[in-house]
Amino acid sequence: MADKEFDQEFVEYIVRGIVNNPDDVRTERIVDERGVLITLHINQEDMGYVIGRQGQTARAVRTLLKIVGAKQNARVNLKIYEPEGSRRPPRREDSPDRRREDSDRGGNDDFGGSDDDTSVDDLGI
Template sequence: MMEKMPSDQEFLDFTVRALVDNPDAVKTSRKVDEMGVLLMLTVDPNDMGKIIGRNGQTAKAIRSLLRVVGIKNNARVNLKIEEPEGGRGPRAPREDRPAGMGGESRLPRDEAVPRVMRDVDFLI
């Protein structure tokens, strides 16, 4: 018979499985020491982006929810997201990235609209 997971680990497992495309690849482990509870999360490498989110927002939200679960259980809960084998490594600094990756437009705003309109007019 399988042992029941602690509530914080069960919450993490349930939440992450709902977010990813490969829920069977989700693995969680739990370690308790003098600093509190450490939950370690491993997901399929293709699902890392879903768990981290844009600018880390999804990971931050999961950590905030785990903090609430920890408060309810009188424990300090931390989350470590395990880097998959062959991960993409650290991101290049902003100025070293190619154009178009920082969300900036390649055309000034006032030039972009007339160009789009010309393209649409051509299709009509």
């Protein structure tokens, strides 16, 4: 493992402890001007374990990876590779994750961008 960086080894170590097929875990590390991108490849049967309920496990791994990256003064992101023909249903346009992404970008009229003049104060919140 001398050719792998610490952040890459860290992801592999964490994920191998979660999955049923640890020998199928592998990562690719790409560095560019935006930072480090680690792409995680796992057995399709283990996808649910790595993502977790409502993405909680994947979010936790990403948070830990950001901390590891911060110690190295690097921006590190994790991409979980999803092979063609995966069992996950397509994401609905009105899913909570989609709305959250849109609101972060300011592009969804349901969150802060509507023509309605109602404010939080008007709602008594």
